[in-house]
Amino acid sequence: MTNPPHIARRDPATVMRLSRLGALHQCRLSFMRQLTRRMARENWTFSRPAFEIDETGVGHAVYTAQGPNHAYSLVAFAHDLSPEQRSDRVIAEAWDATFALFDGIPSAADIQRLSQNVPLQEAGRVSEAELSLSRANRSVRLWAHVVDRLASGQQPDLDQIYKVGYLMRTTAVYGSGKFGAADREKIADRPETSGPFQAEMLSVYLTRVFVRDLVQHMARVKGGGQAVQLDPEIAKWLGIGNSTGLGMAPFIVNHPILFNNWIMAREEAIAKVRSIDKATAGEVAQFRQIFERSKLSVSWWRSEHPIQIEKLAALNTDLCAISEYLDQADLTKNQPWNQLILWAQNALSEEGQELLASLILEPYGELVDDLAGGMADSNAGAQVIDGAIPVGKVRDLIRGSFNWALDLNWNAAEHCARAWYVSEEKLEPRLGERFDEPIADYEQPLAPARDAALAFRALADWPDDTPIAEFLLRHPEHRHTVRRAQMSCVAPYGEIRDNTISAEVLPIDMLRAKLSFFGATHFDPRSDRWVRICMYSGAPYPEDLTDQNADLWVYPELAS
Amino acid sequence: MSYSLNEVEATAKRATRGAGYGWGMAEESGRATRWLCAQGLDGASELVRVLERGFAGSVADHMPSGGNTDWTGARDLCPLMTGAALSDWSDLLRAGPIRIERLARPMILIPFAAFAARCLNTVVTVRSGDFSAATDGAQLAIENECPAVAAQVLVTAGGSLTNPSALQSRATPDPAAWDMLNRFAHRTYAPATEESRLLGAGAGLSDND
Numbered sequence: 001m002t003n004p005p006h007i008a009r010r011d012p013a014t015v016m017r018l019s020r021l022g023a024l025h026q027c028r029l030s031f032m033r034q035l036t037r038r039m040a041r042e043n044w045t046f047s048r049p050a051f052e053i054d055e056t057g058v059g060h061a062v063y064t065a066q067g068p069n070h071a072y073s074l075v076a077f078a079h080d081l082s083p084e085q086r087s088d089r090v091i092a093e094a095w096d097a098t099f100a101l102f103d104g105i106p107s108a109a110d111i112q113r114l115s116q117n118v119p120l121q122e123a124g125r126v127s128e129a130e131l132s133l134s135r136a137n138r139s140v141r142l143w144a145h146v147v148d149r150l151a152s153g154q155q156p157d158l159d160q161i162y163k164v165g166y167l168m169r170t171t172a173v174y175g176s177g178k179f180g181a182a183d184r185e186k187i188a189d190r191p192e193t194s195g196p197f198q199a200e201m202l203s204v205y206l207t208r209v210f211v212r213d214l215v216q217h218m219a220r221v222k223g224g225g226q227a228v229q230l231d232p233e234i235a236k237w238l239g240i241g242n243s244t245g246l247g248m249a250p251f252i253v254n255h256p257i258l259f260n261n262w263i264m265a266r267e268e269a270i271a272k273v274r275s276i277d278k279a280t281a282g283e284v285a286q287f288r289q290i291f292e293r294s295k296l297s298v299s300w301w302r303s304e305h306p307i308q309i310e311k312l313a314a315l316n317t318d319l320c321a322i323s324e325y326l327d328q329a330d331l332t333k334n335q336p337w338n339q340l341i342l343w344a345q346n347a348l349s350e351e352g353q354e355l356l357a358s359l360i361l362e363p364y365g366e367l368v369d370d371l372a373g374g375m376a377d378s379n380a381g382a383q384v385i386d387g388a389i390p391v392g393k394v395r396d397l398i399r400g401s402f403n404w405a406l407d408l409n410w411n412a413a414e415h416c417a418r419a420w421y422v423s424e425e426k427l428e429p430r431l432g433e434r435f436d437e438p439i440a441d442y443e444q445p446l447a448p449a450r451d452a453a454l455a456f457r458a459l460a461d462w463p464d465d466t467p468i469a470e471f472l473l474r475h476p477e478h479r480h481t482v483r484r485a486q487m488s489c490v491a492p493y494g495e496i497r498d499n500t501i502s503a504e505v506l507p508i509d510m511l512r513a514k515l516s517f518f519g520a521t522h523f524d525p526r527s528d529r530w531v532r533i534c535m536y537s538g539a540p541y542p543e544d545l546t547d548q549n550a551d552l553w554v555y556p557e558l559a560s
Numbered sequence: 561m562s563y564s565l566n567e568v569e570a571t572a573k574r575a576t577r578g579a580g581y582g583w584g585m586a587e588e589s590g591r592a593t594r595w596l597c598a599q600g601l602d603g604a605s606e607l608v609r610v611l612e613r614g615f616a617g618s619v620a621d622h623m624p625s626g627g628n629t630d631w632t633g634a635r636d637l638c639p640l641m642t643g644a645a646l647s648d649w650s651d652l653l654r655a656g657p658i659r660i661e662r663l664a665r666p667m668i669l670i671p672f673a674a675f676a677a678r679c680l681n682t683v684v685t686v687r688s689g690d691f692s693a694a695t696d697g698a699q700l701a702i703e704n705e706c707p708a709v710a711a712q713v714l715v716t717a718g719g720s721l722t723n724p725s726a727l728q729s730r731a732t733p734d735p736a737a738w739d740m741l742n743r744f745a746h747r748t749y750a751p752a753t754e755e756s757r758l759l760g761a762g763a764g765l766s767d768n769d
Contacts, residue, residue: 083768084768086767086768087767088767089761089767090761091757091761125561127562128562128564128729128730137767139769140768140769141769176566177564177565177566177567178564178566178567179567180562180563180564180567181564182564182729183564183565183566183729184566185565185729186729243767245761245762246761246762381678381679383587383591384647384675384678384679385644385647385648386648386679387645387647387648387649387650387651388651421749421750421760422748422749422750423749423750423752423756423757423760424746424749424750424751424752425752425756425757427749428760428761429761430750430756430760430761431760431762432750432756432759432760437753437755437756438750438751438753439750439756442748442749442750445583467649468648469645469648469649472644472645472648473623473624473645473648476581476582476584476585476619476623476641476644477582477584478582478584479582479583479584479585479587479588479644480582480583480584480587481584482584483584483587507762526762527762528762529761529762530761530762
């Protein structure tokens with residue numbers, strides 16, 4: 001018997017539409033799960049060398065994670081923030097808590113230095129010894145509820161915890177050399193931090209421990225002898241929130257190779273699993289169980305935003321349809337996962353399709369987890385333009401990613417209604433109305449489709465066999481577009497196949513695409529350009545982390 | 561003060577855009593400035609001196625002719641434009657040297673010679689008078705003082721990399737130059753307006769919940 005042909009990866013023209021990117025879900029390759037699996041496998045140890053927080057909740061704490069070769073320490077500062085100062089935006093200037101991830105174990109002098117800088121965030125400076133800089137604000141209602149309950153000797157109400165999901169949400173986590181921190185190159189060769197955003201994910205993991213300890217401390221201050229210890233089974237459901245504005249959208253446009261590598265790894269994983277001819281009873285049982293657990297997670301997913309309310313309604317309909325399919329299907333034979341994905345293409349919304357695409361990977365860690373090794377961008381050479389490439393080839397490459405955009409009237413108001421810019425106010429990234437606001441002169445290069453159409457037109461009269469270097473001498477204004485076109489040779493999933501400056505663009509789609517790879521759940525848009533999410537809800541705390549619970553924590557399981 | 565190389569690259573890119581170059585050239589400039597700083601040179605000062613020349617206002621006058629191996633322009637050549645062309649035309653170096661006339665701030669050309677060296681997988685040497693710089697793409701060996709404007713520069717594939725300087729993971733640019741770069745960069749930031757503050761980031765809802 002011959003093996004059935006390997007199923008190809010999905011077409012970038014399908015995958016890279018904004019509506020689909022805005023429906024992506026976490027999967028086995030997500031960065032948080034990569035980290036927790038590794039820490040368990042390598043028996044990392046954790047300690048809390050300092051917790052010096054006073055009765056008003058002000059002070060500092062240090063949490064150290066020790067891996068096989070390196071230690072990493074979260075240095076946390078707790079502050080007393082007045083309610084009117086509490087803002088999740090970049091323009092905020094004070095926070096409930098601020099953090100740095102220190103590379104190693106900090107000395108007293110390091111902590112003293114950090115105490116003068118970390119609370120200032122962007123207005124301070126960190127050093128090459130720090131790997132990230134971040135801050136978090138309380139979820140005011142849940143914080144008060146948990147403190148009050150514990151102080152009065154009661155456990156918090158689980159429904160409230162499911163509804164909010166976290167006690168604090170980070171409002172920025174800066175890495176890679178920002179504000180003086182170490183460049184990524186410092187840690188890119190270490191196994192534990194070679195993957196994307198592993199230092200940032202570790203910082204958030206340790207932040208969650210600090211927040212749990214801080215809420216306990218405040219309850220003891222308030223309740224004294226009456227206060228009780230937070231039940232670990234309840235603490236488990238407390239994740240860390242994240243509140244994200246427009247900064248993430250430029251990131252995925254400005255890093256086409258990195259973004260390609262994330263999408264490509266997931267698409268390759270999906271293709272591998274779809275190509276499986278027969279599934280064992282054990283694999284099928286595992287899939288069915290994970291599906292049931294993911295339904296529980298979706299049932300806790302709340303949003304007040306009309307767009308997400310509609311998507312959630314569709315997703316819930318999808319879940320019923322999937323259940324019906326699974327009731328009838330024999331998932332053991334005839335490329336069962338491929339059958340499932342093909343059925344989903346016509347039967348489900350994009351939310352449901354992408355949830356299923358992530359879920360079918362779960363029984364196949366041995367087959368797909370190694371793909372995580374290809375998710376970083378180590379291809380610095382791809383930035384260098386090859387000037388010998390002929391004009392005709394560049395034309396073909398532009399057509400490959402942007403054929404749909406070439407005939408669009410890019411002067412029509414609806415196609416270029418928006419412009420991305422950076423405000424001089426704390427350099428906050430923003431999106432504005434090109435025809436109503438004086439922002440066009442400050443536009444950032446975040447409309448690759450429009451720019452590709454302009455370059456394509458400028459190339460029209462150039463012979464196919466002319467080296468592109470000659471064109472660039474006359475048209476340096478198209479240099480960034482030619483560079484992107486060449487990158488698309490090695491990065492087929494590097495370009496978004498939609499108009500990022502149209503009147504209809506939803507930046508939250510771009511934010512969600514990035515956050516889904518972090519492993520985020522419960523996307524809750526606050527507007528078309530702002531989203532809150534939950535991280536690490538259900539994850540084991542360091543003292544409980546084992547190989548058995550390091551991976552599937554993202555799918556909740558109610559204690560029986 | 562010490563800066564990360566990522567900060568150098570980001571600031572140089574914005575500054576170059578602020579000085580009127582296109583985004584693609586700004587990207588080249590960011591990478592070039594970072595590369596110089598990684599060699600322990602003050603890339604920020606070099607870049608400021610280029611941006612202060614205002615070449616971007618009359619690009620055509622400061623672009624090399626290209627295509628052959630003798631590069632001249634109507635006026636002093638811009639080292640960013642010339643550097644990008646050198647990187648693009650690095651193939652030409654296989655056949656023989658490239659001669660460049662009247663090049664401003666030749667130090668800025670060297671990172672582009674490094675990008676060419678990486679593509680060709682060989683050492684590339686930049687000479688002007690008694691100044692010479694040899695690079696294999698990663699490391700650099702310099703002899704004598706680099707002139708502010710070079711009457712003639714010769715770029716060749718080949719040469720030897722003796723006593724290359726140690727690579728640096730941080731940059732310590734001249735504070736005045738760093739300040740100037742930030743002033744150029746500031747031109748790319750939209751002025752703060754109330755409308756922009758309210759609408760641009762999509763806030764408006766209270767975060768105090």
